[in-house]
Amino acid sequence: MDQEVDFGAVFKALAAPLLVLTPDFVMVSANDSFLKLTGATEADLLGRPFFDVFPSSPKAPDDPNEEGAEALRASLTRVLSTGQRDTMPLQCYGIEVAGRPGVFEERYWSTINVPVLGPDGEVEFLVLRTEDVTDFLQQLRGFGEGDGATGTEAELEAMRTDVYVRARELHDLNERLRQTHRQQRQTMSGLQAAIERQRRFVFDASHDLRNPITGLLTEIEVAISEPDTNLDKILRKLLLDAERLSDIVSDLLELARLDTATPGTTEPLNLADFVMDELERRTLTTTVATQLDEQVVVCASRIRLVRLLNNLLSNAERHTRTAIDIIVSADPPDAVLEVIDDGPGIAPADRERVFERLCRLDDAHRQDPGGSGLGLPIAREIAQRYGGRLYAADNPTGARFVLRLPLAA
Template structure:
């Protein structure tokens, strides 16, 4: 589905952000437009009524007894009428001449001024102020008969229709469209490098993991993303190489005993002179070797998959002394233990490391094995030294690879799996330590270094880069559990 996505689809990030921005812009601009319309209309209306009141009061106050001068408008308030209590027009401005009374409003004495909007049957509206002429003046003109002044003007188009609302709506839609277009353009420009990364990643397949995404200049988010992607690809490439090499080596190591087992069983079936008991004993021996290889592979797979193990405080010195004392018979083991060598770790896994190192040293030693456990520079250091032939410098890293067995090791233990030291190093690395072969005056010297308990507690578990190595052995793990 990812290959058919288009940027204008609703589920694309660009489209979703554009729709979101457009929706927010519509809400805010609509609220602003409605507020502006209200303020504009209210302001225009207030100005007209204020001016009409001023004109009505001034004209009404200028009326003299015995005379009713015709008003001459000097502002936009061009409709002026003086009306008696019966609604008859006494005098009017030129614009209002010949018209009926502009309004039927009759303001009372205690509320002399009223603002009104009067509309005729033809839809023509007039905004006016009705002013009651004070009683003193009306009594001089015509006793006890009130007079009223109407001052106003035709309602302006901005108030008469919905032109302002239409213009505001058009402005809001234009603003929303502009905001959406700007966001669409900005989102497209921002996501263009991401699309380029996607295209480069789509060209990378499992058969060729050597390709990398071009690194852009600078140190922005896109550059950091590309850097992380390339680092992940490098780790993935290395993991795939290790997995392929592991699978090839494993199949070879398993094929050899399986071929031998099949050969023994075929001989027992084809030849009657073959002793069945001897065949069964040999088959059991080969099966035992296969079982040991599979067990070691399962342990290695769990370690490489990053399966967490429970850690606890451990007196490493006491553990070393205990495991050395358990090595009965054979080459003697001399132990030298320092004080307060405490670490945090998984006891079963560390016992396996110590047993592997002790068994390996006793297998190659001539007369004695020396073991030490002490604190050195904030670390717990355990050394296992034999007085055998030693390990050549060029082979000191090879011995930790899977299924690697030197000639001397094959001669001394033909049935070994070649996984003991590989498992030991993985266990030590899972405990944030190191396991190396160091220089020694005679024989081989294995040095195990682990952080002391305080440092081990403060150190966070780093992510394992090759968690997926060994996942192809999961079915073996399930078989073991079942």
Template structure:
């Protein structure tokens, strides 16, 4: 007995319950003898056909059960778990009596068959007919005493109602399972993002702290070291630490969705102020339209613009161009440099926290890698977008879009 080999193909063919093997598209790959007998079909009429074409919806009430089986099969594919289709009614036209139907009732089970990659490869769908049971119950109703008739009728109705209730409960259970799975995946992603964030912060904080420690130890151990040189070096590391802490505080505020009072801000005026406030290494050209106003936090928009201008100045070869215009319903601000630009496949990476390209590290070893991510989050917190767009003349082209404030949204351009 222990050495005998089971012929699973024969077990499938000779099974007493109608059973079909479906592929992932619900096409019949095999049908056992019981299924062929019950359906009255030949193998060639079933193999390679959709199960929904072979066993169509109830012609008397097509909407009542139309999606029940499909939903069950799709859940088996998604979850890899067995699915139960409770009592299902099927009306069949009586041969030689057009328009006359008889009812049959089925209880069905769908189970997954996994492939070598642990992915659901096939589904075994098995049906048990319970029409005879319900018919016997119906006959017993007529034989029962008058006093028991109502009770038997109620019992028949309860059986069918409870089966449908079981199906609805199964559907809700599957939906809850899917929702729980999505929540679990979201939590896992959040934990992983937090882990990477803590790791990156620790690394970026360690570098200036290590520099501070080394310079101070060197100054204490060597009396010949120039104190001014040490102080300047320590000051640079302290400034880098301050920049990093300020960026982290800003990110914390943005992540917490802390509201900052909004006010009307003229984008063109803000650009002029920033260009006057900072001394840039490269020539900055400004072409802002007047009266392009958005409702926003002036402090945060100033931070966003300063980040874009600093980034452009870092990578430019000769000049920076800044434009502001109204494209209702948006205000559009562009910051363009004539540097090497960013390859299309890396344009989203620059908005990831702590991401710094080799070019950026070479041009500014002290950068935090947080300026552009902060800028995008500020834009999105105001209902806008910040993207890296194509630039036919080369260089990077950052495009900020924010909703226009007030009645400017209905206009078609700057006021004359």
């Protein structure tokens, strides 16, 4: 038969001095070892803020770091914010002498602060596990006193101070090593993710290139094997496949330039004039309505912004039912360009996916089977190149793409 464990009794009897705090540093439980260590009773401690009972004390000799109480507060705050245990270096605390109110003595503690997490993962309690090394340091200080060995006494005092300082240095070194390890893990994770994205991109690009190449090869084989075939029809199909290959290669080259090149020459561009110029040059298959603020100016490459706008317009043309709206406005510190269609729209869950390279949603496949899936990623990278951002926003009907670029000074 299993015997029920009285964890309260176990806690009280543990040899290591333990103190339990709430997240606002109020003491709620202490075991017998901690009470013996501090010379206090439960009535002296429980229900009181820790730092009212254990205030800051003068710094230890030659200690350039924080006082004990301030360092402990910083450690407890780290535990609350991270939910991880924190090991402190050797610290000096002022402990009130029993029977002498207002009189404090130096105590040297080595402390580990451990979080107790609740069901929701939040820190419910903090446990301080303390080791007192005051006696050891005092023995170093007192060893040799009174025997006339002044040189030995000075050496031992220097040793005592050095033990304290070296403990702090060792803790700082361990903390730097932990931070370096965390940074290396983050860097490695980022590199692995980048390699995986590049692998998927190469695979998907190869797949998209293979389709038109297969079409070209098939039509050529038919023309060779069947002399009576209508060559004019075959040549038209070959031309379409060649144009498809050209579009994909052009997009891949543009992405390569964006990935590796520095931003090109920029110039002030009035967005309203820029949009009107491009609409006049472009043959559109649907109605376009504009609302253009005449005073919105950005600094960017005209060639790159032409590519961005044309990619947004091409996407809107593929999906709209009746009309496209283009809006230019100022929302300091940003200039805002919106391209809105009245098509089926984009589900909220897919609004970031559409900017992934070679990602094509089912609706996009139906509307334009020959699309490359690179237009929107290219548009976003151009926006980012000039300090802006491009995203899909909420809209009652259809898709709404919003470009934000810094307003020119």
